Amino acid sequence: MNKLKIGVLGCANIAKRSVIPAIKSIAEYDLVAIASRTQEKATSFALEFDCEAIEGYQNLLDRNDIDVIYMPLPTGLHEEWVMKALDAGKHILIEKSLAMNYDSAKRMVDLARQKGLLIMENFMFLYHGQHNFVKDLIAKGEIGELRCFRSSFGFPPLNKDNFRYNAAAGGGALLDAAAYTVRASQLFLGSDVWIEGATLNNLDAEVDLFGGAYLKSESGMFAEVAFGFDNFYQCNYEIWGSKGKIIAQRAFTPGENFTPTITLEKQGEIFDYKVDAENHFINILNEFKRCVLQKEVEAKYEEILNQSRLLQELRDKSKA
Numbered sequence: 001m002n003k004l005k006i007g008v009l010g011c012a013n014i015a016k017r018s019v020i021p022a023i024k025s026i027a028e029y030d031l032v033a034i035a036s037r038t039q040e041k042a043t044s045f046a047l048e049f050d051c052e053a054i055e056g057y058q059n060l061l062d063r064n065d066i067d068v069i070y071m072p073l074p075t076g077l078h079e080e081w082v083m084k085a086l087d088a089g090k091h092i093l094i095e096k097s098l099a100m101n102y103d104s105a106k107r108m109v110d111l112a113r114q115k116g117l118l119i120m121e122n123f124m125f126l127y128h129g130q131h132n133f134v135k136d137l138i139a140k141g142e143i144g145e146l147r148c149f150r151s152s153f154g155f156p157p158l159n160k161d162n163f164r165y166n167a168a169a170g171g172g173a174l175l176d177a178a179a180y181t182v183r184a185s186q187l188f189l190g191s192d193v194w195i196e197g198a199t200l201n202n203l204d205a206e207v208d209l210f211g212g213a214y215l216k217s218e219s220g221m222f223a224e225v226a227f228g229f230d231n232f233y234q235c236n237y238e239i240w241g242s243k244g245k246i247i248a249q250r251a252f253t254p255g256e257n258f259t260p261t262i263t264l265e266k267q268g269e270i271f272d273y274k275v276d277a278e279n280h281f282i283n284i285l286n287e288f289k290r291c292v293l294q295k296e297v298e299a300k301y302e303e304i305l306n307q308s309r310l311l312q313e314l315r316d317k318s319k320a
């Protein structure tokens with residue numbers, strides 16, 4: 001099999017910390033180049049990861065020896081650079097959240113569809129085995145019929161120069177922490193859900209800092225999600241059923257050496273299951289590669305559009 005030749009657009013923390021090391025660990029990927037707005041930054045990343053340094057994102061997109069792009073830019077820059085990358089014929093693994101709003105997501109997906117290119121949001125947590133473990137417990141009837149999904153994802157304040165406090169860059173807790181909880185809700189409620197009520201709070205910032213939402217599904221099951229980055233750290237979900245409850249303690253950010261615990265509570269009994277540690281960044285890169293090679297794009301477009309619709313509804317409901 002030919003290697004997937006990959007280029008990285010932007011010297012982001014998440015790229016350095018997690019995604020580029022994962023790319024380097026997969027034999028079927030060939031990291032060709034990293035682009036930055038500045039030559040200096042590109043050079044320092046390129047030296048660390050043994051690839052070419054490119055100044056300017058467009059110069060990387062113009063390269064014919066690159067098939068796929070990993071794009072860890074702030075959300076506010078996504079539409080411009082996704083459209084340019086698609087025009088250049090590249091498949092894109094993009095950091096969440098893909099879009100500032102639903103219409104923007106639709107424009108990106110429409111062009112990707114027209115070009116037959118993949119766009120996939122980097123919700124790496126979906127590819128950690130702990131969620132399949134939870135699904136297996138549910139399938140075995142351990143908690144009876146599902147009633148409610150609850151999830152919290154939030155962390156303490158960041159440095160004030162972080163793009164997450166900049167509205168034009170796509171900052172705010174909705175497009176960041178909330179995105180995980182809303183995406184996780186769909187794992188257990190399915191995609192046929194809608195936002196019934198929501199709140200977003202800015203305090204004195206130009207972006208939303210924390211909030212919550214109530215989601216409903218056709219099945220009658222519902223979800224309560226809470227999120228923020230002015231919060232005590234939380235990163236979990238629980239599924240409450242007619243006969244028991246399952247808790248995932250570290251639902252979204254288990255490190256590659258972290259052994260997640262899944263807790264099952266039933267009448268008078270509590271079981272703590274240790275699930276295998278995994279690198280979910282490697283897992284999602286493998287899924288991205290599979291989709292590119294098998295030209296399996298439509299399911300990912302649908303996932304993107306449904307997620308963007310829900311985030312849009314959440315923002316709209318918070319104003320109602």
Ligand SMILES: NC(=O)c1ccc[n+]([C@@H]2O[C@H](COP(=O)([O-])OP(=O)(O)OC[C@H]3O[C@@H](n4cnc5c(N)ncnc54)[C@H](OP(=O)(O)O)[C@@H]3O)[C@@H](O)[C@H]2O)c1
Pocket residue numbers: 009010011012013014015035036037038041042072073074075077095096097122123124163169176
């Ligand atoms: N999947 C995950 O686990 C995960 C975790 C954390 C973050 N993320 C997502 O990854 C993306 C990057 O997050 P991060 O925390 O790594 O951010 P970051 O370190 O601030 O990186 C963002 C990069 O975007 C480029 N950029 C271009 N224009 C910019 C602007 N106006 N302001 C700021 N940066 C600009 C910069 O690269 P150059 O200067 O090199 O051009 C910068 O290094 C976000 O979308 C975030 O939501 C995902």
